Amino acid sequence: MSEILQTCTIKVSFGDCDPAGIVYYPNHFRWFDATFHALLQRFGGHAAVSRKLGSIGIGLIEVGGAFRAPAEDGDALVLTARLVEWREKTLRIAYEGRIDDRLTVEGFEVRGLFIREDGQLRAGRMAPLREMLEAGAGTADA
Amino acid sequence: MSEILQTCTIKVSFGDCDPAGIVYYPNHFRWFDATFHALLQRFGGHAAVSRKLGSIGIGLIEVGGAFRAPAEDGDALVLTARLVEWREKTLRIAYEGRIDDRLTVEGFEVRGLFIREDGQLRAGRMAPLREMLEAGAGTADA
Amino acid sequence: MSEILQTCTIKVSFGDCDPAGIVYYPNHFRWFDATFHALLQRFGGHAAVSRKLGSIGIGLIEVGGAFRAPAEDGDALVLTARLVEWREKTLRIAYEGRIDDRLTVEGFEVRGLFIREDGQLRAGRMAPLREMLEAGAGTADA
Amino acid sequence: MSEILQTCTIKVSFGDCDPAGIVYYPNHFRWFDATFHALLQRFGGHAAVSRKLGSIGIGLIEVGGAFRAPAEDGDALVLTARLVEWREKTLRIAYEGRIDDRLTVEGFEVRGLFIREDGQLRAGRMAPLREMLEAGAGTADA
Numbered sequence: 166m167s168e169i170l171q172t173c174t175i176k177v178s179f180g181d182c183d184p185a186g187i188v189y190y191p192n193h194f195r196w197f198d199a200t201f202h203a204l205l206q207r208f209g210g211h212a213a214v215s216r217k218l219g220s221i222g223i224g225l226i227e228v229g230g231a232f233r234a235p236a237e238d239g240d241a242l243v244l245t246a247r248l249v250e251w252r253e254k255t256l257r258i259a260y261e262g263r264i265d266d267r268l269t270v271e272g273f274e275v276r277g278l279f280i281r282e283d284g285q286l287r288a289g290r291m292a293p294l295r296e297m298l299e300a301g302a303g304t305a306d307a
Numbered sequence: 308m309s310e311i312l313q314t315c316t317i318k319v320s321f322g323d324c325d326p327a328g329i330v331y332y333p334n335h336f337r338w339f340d341a342t343f344h345a346l347l348q349r350f351g352g353h354a355a356v357s358r359k360l361g362s363i364g365i366g367l368i369e370v371g372g373a374f375r376a377p378a379e380d381g382d383a384l385v386l387t388a389r390l391v392e393w394r395e396k397t398l399r400i401a402y403e404g405r406i407d408d409r410l411t412v413e414g415f416e417v418r419g420l421f422i423r424e425d426g427q428l429r430a431g432r433m434a435p436l437r438e439m440l441e442a443g444a445g446t447a448d449a
Numbered sequence: 450m451s452e453i454l455q456t457c458t459i460k461v462s463f464g465d466c467d468p469a470g471i472v473y474y475p476n477h478f479r480w481f482d483a484t485f486h487a488l489l490q491r492f493g494g495h496a497a498v499s500r501k502l503g504s505i506g507i508g509l510i511e512v513g514g515a516f517r518a519p520a521e522d523g524d525a526l527v528l529t530a531r532l533v534e535w536r537e538k539t540l541r542i543a544y545e546g547r548i549d550d551r552l553t554v555e556g557f558e559v560r561g562l563f564i565r566e567d568g569q570l571r572a573g574r575m576a577p578l579r580e581m582l583e584a585g586a587g588t589a590d591a
Numbered sequence: 592m593s594e595i596l597q598t599c600t601i602k603v604s605f606g607d608c609d610p611a612g613i614v615y616y617p618n619h620f621r622w623f624d625a626t627f628h629a630l631l632q633r634f635g636g637h638a639a640v641s642r643k644l645g646s647i648g649i650g651l652i653e654v655g656g657a658f659r660a661p662a663e664d665g666d667a668l669v670l671t672a673r674l675v676e677w678r679e680k681t682l683r684i685a686y687e688g689r690i691d692d693r694l695t696v697e698g699f700e701v702r703g704l705f706i707r708e709d710g711q712l713r714a715g716r717m718a719p720l721r722e723m724l725e726a727g728a729g730t731a732d733a
Contacts, residue, residue: 176315178341179353184463184470184522184638185648185705186354191464191620198617199320202380210381211321212328212610222611229655235712238344238468239352279611286661326496326605326612326664327506327563333482333606336475354468364469371513377570380610421469428519457602462625463637470638483604486664494665495605496612522628523636 169248169298171204171305177240187235193270194228197260200246201274207305208297218293220278221286226255230272240264251295254278254288311390311440313346313447319382329377335412336370339402342388343416349447350439360435362420363428368397372414382406393437396420396430453532453582455488455589461524471519477554478512481544484530485558491589492581502577504562505570510539514556524548535579538562538572595674595724597630597731603666613661619696620654623686626672627700633731634723644719646704647712652681656698666690677721680704680714 175196183189205211205223215222236242243263250257255275262270278289317338325331347353347365357364378384385405392399397417404412420431459480467473489495489507499506520526527547534541539559546554562573601622609615631637631649641648662668669689676683681701688696704715 173318176341176345179344180337180340180467180473180475182468183648184466184468185650186468187648187650189464189624190651190654191617191624194617194620195322198322198615199318202321203318206381212380222609222613224611224613225616225658227655227657228616229653231653232651238354239348322609322615322617324610325506326608326610327508328610329506329508331482331606332509332512333475333478336478340473340475364467364471366469366471367474367516369513369515370474371511373511374509460599460625460629463628464621464624479606482606483602486605487602490665496664522638523632 169204171200171207171246173200173203173244175242175244177236177238177242179238182238187237190230190232193230193232193262193272196242196244196262197228197230197246197258197272197274200244200260201258201276204246204298204305208301214294214297217297218278218289219280220289221281222279223256223276223294224279225274226277226288227275228273230260230270232270234264234267234269236262236264236269242269244270248298251291254291256291256294311346313342313349313388315342315345315386317384317386319378319380319384321380324380329379332372332374335372335374335404335414338384338386338404339370339372339388339400339414339416342386342402343400343418346388346440346447350443356436356439359439360420360431361422362431363423364421365398365418365436366421367416368419368430369417370415372402372412374412376406376409376411378404378406378411384411386412390440391415393433396433398433398436453488455484455491455530457484457487457528459526459528461520461522461526463522466522471521474514474516477514477516477546477556480526480528480546481512481514481530481556481558484528484544485542485560488530488582488589492585498578498581501581502562502573503564504573505565506563507540507560507578508563509558510561510572511559512557514544514554516554518548518551518553520546520548520553526553528554532582533557535575538575540575540578595630597626597633597672599626599629599670601668601670603662603664603668605664608664613663616656616658619656619658619688619698622668622670622688623654623656623672623684623698623700626670626686627684627702630672630731634727640720640723643723644704644715645706646715647707648705649682649702649720650705651700652703652714653701654699656686656696658696660690660693660695662688662690662695668695670696674724677717680717682717682720
């Protein structure tokens, strides 16, 4: 079974940076999230995948990041997402970002299938999502 | 003299959209701004250009946008910036965004050279910026 | 008939600013939008209002802004939204932002009632929204 | 010695939310960061504090968050930052967000004093920052 991964290249822009001239850190999480959603595009996108699974979304339970080196306006950040651990109700995704082969950011997301029931959110089983993604497993660049 | 323009392709992502499922409109301005800064990258980037011109930045004076059709997760938005009018202390940039050749967004920015003097910002003359950009005029895609 | 307006105070933060140390301009539109939505909160919020009106949202058709003076980390920006013009299918909102009584930003939004029909968006009549808002017209600070 | 903490109330708005109708998670980190910077405002703000310490900024080394319950348009999120651990070159801040006393988000930031030397960033000693903050220690609401 091949590993499922997705790579996106982010052109870091002036407006992504703070008064110190380096990336304002919440933007790294926008890019993590966008890379995961680029992966879902290979399966029809978040809306289509969620609809098939009877979920309102594949949302965040936990997230973390470590910043190894600054990124600045003009940098091309190559961000890779790897699906690294499936549990009954969670999926762990590992992220790694590099600029010219230098590691600049690492992190992870733990996601769940959010299902709305009686106005409350609960976590659904991940097996149907896993089957869907593994059926089309592989690598993609965007 | 050839027209100066810059084109960027934005992969619209889930997180760029609001609860109605369409792009949250301030993001269109992030993309306008990023396209202008991609153009500046051809001249060393905003920091280098500003330094050469003795400016703290090529900032916004006025901006506008009109939204012709919605953009959604998964769309590839092709955004073009054109430098359309140089005045003594302003530059007007016209923007046009298309998804599969359908016009989705139009707009403009009026920018000035911000110079900090005695703790105040004032607008500088645009001629040196114009010369710099026209010396390397042309088209670029990013 | 009293004018309908809404005032919000935004604490400008470090992360709202760009490498020049002043507010990254798309954030001004986030604040315009948030002030309009604060107004809708007085009527149950955007989701409830849209549901009553059979709309997917009260979205943007056109927008503009002019930046009169810079805003920086630590500034308290007092932003006022005024509903200034109702047309058959549009509502125009005027915005004005001040820091210590100094005008820093002005702008407007033209909004429509977006209705989804056969997978397309079309603009609905504004009269029902106008009636709803004018029934509870007045001023609010948030 | 009293604990140093800062509380901010965030009015969650429509535009902070994603197509699932709940807060787009990178916004939680914007709010963490803004709460830390609100704390710095009690000492003159990030720019003044950094200047005194010879630093380009008090930036991020590591960050994490866990999302316990969704936040939506109209919610008032009360976010508290606590300075919980000083090490030689790092400061750990713990965050807790509540809506009507229900815990919705928890997290942390590890920050360092970034000093630019020969074009590189390095981490400075935290003792001078600690002294500055503890001299004016206490609680503040914003």
